Amino acid sequence: MSEWSVTELMAAVMSRELRDGEVVVMGAVPALPMAACRLARATHAPNLEFIVGGSGTVSPEPDRLPLGSCGGDLAPAATTLPLPDVVLLEGRGDAFDVFCAGGLQIDAHGNCNLICVGEWERPKLRGPGTVGLPFLPNTKRSILYTQSHTPRTFVERVDFVSGPGHPTGADEDRPYRKEGPSLVVTPLATLDFDDSGRMRLRSVHPGVAPQDVYAATGFELAPGPEPTTTPPPTDEELAVLRSFDPDGILRR
Amino acid sequence: MSEWSVTELMAAVMSRELRDGEVVVMGAVPALPMAACRLARATHAPNLEFIVGGSGTVSPEPDRLPLGSCGGDLAPAATTLPLPDVVLLEGRGDAFDVFCAGGLQIDAHGNCNLICVGEWERPKLRGPGTVGLPFLPNTKRSILYTQSHTPRTFVERVDFVSGPGHPTGADEDRPYRKEGPSLVVTPLATLDFDDSGRMRLRSVHPGVAPQDVYAATGFELAPGPEPTTTPPPTDEELAVLRSFDPDGILRR
Amino acid sequence: MPFLDPAEAVERFLEPDSGLGVGGMQLSAAPMALVREVVRRRIPVARLITSPSASIQADLLIAAGLVREIVSPYVGFEYLGLAPGFRREVEGGRLRVLEIDEGSLTHALWAGSGGVPFVPVPPGLDLTDIPAVDPEMFRRVTDPFTGQERWAVRSLRPDTVFIACAVADEAANVAFDRFPYTDRIMALAARRLVVQVEEVVPAGALADRAPGSTLPSFLIDAVVVAPGGCHPTGFPGRYEADDEALGSYLRAARDPETFGRHLAEIVGEDAGGER
């Protein structure tokens, strides 16, 4: 089996989570979710479509993965939606299937935070802002991903909910919720959620011990089945990923 | 002086009412207001712009006047607005200066009705519907026109207000109003409004007596200055009008 | 397989007694190949929603007795006159009209496409008699920022929408040519969307089209290839409205008896011509 980077593995994991015919939306810094979508199209989900952030391009397949979500290297695409239409369809709630997102903080119930660490009025760290994360519950489900699996990122409760996760007991009067986050992909592991909506460990990446994950997570993961080892990217998956990543963005 | 049709005269009258730099909107069956706008652009208002109904075309200058407001004969135009944007700008209230409109009924205060004659629940005559007439008060002023100057069209009070005119005493709590209708152009006369917002006779077309207008109007016109005779189209005006009306739509 | 015949598309995506939105403005771009199929199959429409100015695509369904209620700012034939079926059915008290204006309709479709339940309407409508006769579409709302009361329009999401576009590519993405009218926003609000097109172009051929002049295939349930299928209305840039055929319709539709014969001719029109 070939050498692979952990980001390539993350792309393969996210790709396998996507189903044929689904429509995926993603935001800023789209290389990883875009690689996952293109890999899925090239393998098991030829009819999957994806929309790249503010560009509104639908399933663009440029020669190399883009760093940004709004640049000219995302054209041409078979069609492009104006951003205000993407926003409308995110609100409509039945147009998109999967939202790929992340956060400065992700909590035990999959809530995301791109606003601030600390008090909102006078934050210790001001994040960039929430962009489209409030629409997370409007897709059938979401896939969360981050390059930072640390106790500062993975917290019991986010300091500010800017992207809603699963409802907790106290939130049961919340008026609207679909499936919620289904998967969390990090450089160490894949995680999912139990029936109460609390995060648990699903698999550890090759070379990572469950204890490494527990130590890197700032809250107690819910108990679940024995974690497996994440299957690494296959040679076929790697060949596809590298066909559109000549610059090795996923290997940095 | 050349022979002219009464519709050509109406176009000339409407044209003279338009000012340089104004933006004019119009609806269905646009030949007459469009002729007025093009004449104004060719004479005293070179920077006037006009938007043709549902097409959203901005100041199109096709070889011949169109019968319809949404057909391919309105292209090309220097730019075209999507219809939803025209609707937005009509609501914004400061984008357009003049609305050219008419109705099945027009009343003493310039209210228009495109909905029904008789009771709304069971009308004697069902009109087509109001389209954009509720936006009449959102332009600085409006020019009303009709090919039918009869007591059935000109009524004391419309059976259904679908395009607002000047407020009457009873309506003084109405929350919003700009200048309102400034001119009414018919095959017999031009009419305007006194300070109370009631219609009065401004000029009779050549060959028409004031008594003809009074008899054709289903309500008592407000007193005003002695009506003048509408100046007929000049040779220059006729030459311009006919330059884009080879089919003689304005002479039918 | 989103490419379907008109018959298949109508059968699969228009439920009897549901809400139908029809595109096309005035005498242009009416999706007549699909509308005629509805008449052929005599599928009842619980609520017909039109563009800001509909003509024969609405009047034909109404004259055929298939429409229970209509949401429309205008049904007419522009320079050819009033709509005979619409007039007869409304004056006879057999068709419920949900009175609405162009602005409120457009905003209601915008809202429907965005999960927005209602929209406070801009100034102007409040000075008309329209909202008072249509409590189904208009209600009073209190502006939470100013405390002022004003009218709001309810959002619209048609169960099924039919529109006519210029072209589809082989992957079933579609593109408008010159004028999107309100057809594009109606399409975004649709629960099921069937698009009638004039022609098919190779995959990738729409890549240079401007955003906002196309619709991606994932929003579309079926594409029906029907060259000339807007007849007797026109398709801007391709063919003009057929005033003679429209005139025949207007004369025939004045009278239920002559209309019956005319209807048979009309619905036979596509019999061999389209796909």
Place this chain on the structure above:
Amino acid sequence: MPFLDPAEAVERFLEPDSGLGVGGMQLSAAPMALVREVVRRRIPVARLITSPSASIQADLLIAAGLVREIVSPYVGFEYLGLAPGFRREVEGGRLRVLEIDEGSLTHALWAGSGGVPFVPVPPGLDLTDIPAVDPEMFRRVTDPFTGQERWAVRSLRPDTVFIACAVADEAANVAFDRFPYTDRIMALAARRLVVQVEEVVPAGALADRAPGSTLPSFLIDAVVVAPGGCHPTGFPGRYEADDEALGSYLRAARDPETFGRHLAEIVGEDAGGER
């Protein structure tokens, strides 16, 4: 005479202490020739309104101490990191943030362009902490059709808007090339609109552009011809973002002292180059 120099356009159409909307998404199409002119003249901005994702066009004004409050769903540098000026001023309690998300911002601009005073927001935002911290932009409204309470967002009409477009024709109509982002709807909501363009084409040259990819001259107060004027952000299809120049900015802006020197270089950038 709507064609103006950046200096004239900014002087005539941006009032000190007014509301300014700036277009451009992430690291593309920021109207930097105009923004740098604001910095050069040190014109204070009472409220800065951005696209759903702003970068240097917002951060530069903020780092220069010119912005009192900001309405923005995102200020950052995408793959290059966080926004140093924005971070420093917010963390220091010197910049008021009216927290908003992409959807509410887009709808607020849509509403502002249409005389619609507010819009009830679609589902999702109600599950976040955002509306509770921003009573200026969000209030509870009662849906008159269902009786349910929900959040509404107030409409936005920036006093002045700056956007970058691809081309203007000689009659000062402008056109977008690939991506209109939300710049077009922000332009429709503007009270005064200044458009920076890459090039000028002959009158009539935009006639084939799709509706929705252009803006007519009557909506535009001034066109500023500034080839390359989005630098250091890119203009899709013409030039890419200059990551090196952006990196220099990011390093300099971390520290008020180095930033002062950098600022002098930055605002000197257009001195001879444009027009």
